[in-house]
Amino acid sequence: MIELQDIKKGFGDKEILKGVSAVMESGKVNLIIGSSGSGKTVMMKCMVGLIEVDAGIIKYDGQNFSGMDNQQRKEIRQKIGMLFQGSALFDSMTVEQNVMFPLDMFGTGSYRDKKKRVAECLERVNLKDAAKKFPAEISGGMKKRVGIARAIVLNPKYLFCDEPNSGLDPQTSLLIDQLIKELTLEYNITTVINTHDMNTVMESGDHIVYMYQGQKQWEGTNKDIVFSNDQLLNDFIFASEFLREAKEMRQTELYSSGKWKEETKREAPGNGGEQKK
Template sequence: MIEVINIRKSFGDKTILQDVSVNMEPGKTNLIIGASGSGKTVLMKCMVGLIEVDSGKIKYDGQDFTAMDDKEKKPIRQEIGMLFQGSALFDSMTVEQNIMFPLDMFSKEKYKVRMKRVQECLDRVNLKDANKKFPAEISGGMKKRVGIARAIVLNPKYLFVDEPNSGLDPQTSLVIDKLIKDITVEYNITTVVNTHDMNTVMESGDHIIYMHQGLKQWEGSNEDIIFADDQKLNDFIFASEFFQDIKEMRKTEMFRDKGWRTKKDGENSSRT
């Protein structure tokens, strides 16, 4: 678990995060959503240690990350995987060399063992026959999958993902969302995703944090969000008539399913 406890962050006289507290849960896709300037990107950067907080604490499995020096932070950072918005692949390296890079930096295993791990990760993200290709030779969706493979190559406990669907078509976005969710559950990773994509919110949002003007405005699951009465959240998520209609349809479906389950449970109880 990652615990964010009463953190504050300002740049000059502009306050970006105001007393934010939240727990990022293992085995779940934890989403940070909000409009531009809401503080969600700064929150993620504080969690990975790219930005130091002004006050408050960030704990990794009970260890106070904010109180550590760079040397003490290194073991935790080795357990963190990161998928950047633009994938951030090295243009001069092949796909397999990009994935090998963290292993070259941190692993003392022999080359054959490291290469086997690279291939395992390529297989896990369903990339075949791409080992020797350069980033310029593959599609945007494939670059994202290479980025995911590189992020998980060291078997991280924590995975941070920044705008995974940026620049992707809707079908490819669904593939990436499902892959991140499946890997999270399969390896029991604490995954934190910064996203604007409403499909990601509705399909993958096990745990959602909505940021508004530096505050944690709302917190819940993708089911909770359908019934949320927070006006700021609804104005952000369901701003268009299309999404308002989707919300009402989803409400109806969930009520219908709940009624069916209640009826079925009652029938089963009467039989016993």
């Protein structure tokens, strides 16, 4: 797991993260959500060491990542997979070559072994027949799947995804969400996703951290959201009348099935929603 302990970060006179503590759990899809300027992107960049925290500690499976030197961090980073918002594929390389890139940079073994591993990953994301194509010859959804294959080719323990559904149609977005969730469970990965996509929140949110003005406002699961009394969270998630009606329908469904008791007790004291009802 990844643990954040009272992390703070500012740029000049502007304080971005104001003492955030949270745990990103292994084997789960952990979401960071919030409006623009809430601090979620800075928070993710701090977690992977692209930005240094001003105060606080970030731990990877109990190891103090914040206190490590570059060589020690390199060992952790080799266990990290990244899925970028724009896929970030090399246009001059084929799909197969793009996925092999991390193996050439950090992997060991023969070319034959590397090629076998690439084929396994492409088959896992349903792109076995696209290996020899170039990025310009495939769709946006396929590019995302190539990005996922590249992110998992080194068998990462941690997977970071920045807006994985950006620019995709709703149906393709659902397929990407499902694929990321399956891989998280299959390989027991600690997956962290920065997203604005409410389908991702409601379908894949095993663990959700809602950021508001640089602080953790609320923490829970996608089921907890349905019964949350946090007004800021509700205004963000259920912004439209359609979504508010969908929430009411879901509450009615859970009440009638008797599951509401199980769901409401999840929002334990200490969550932002419990403190700021």
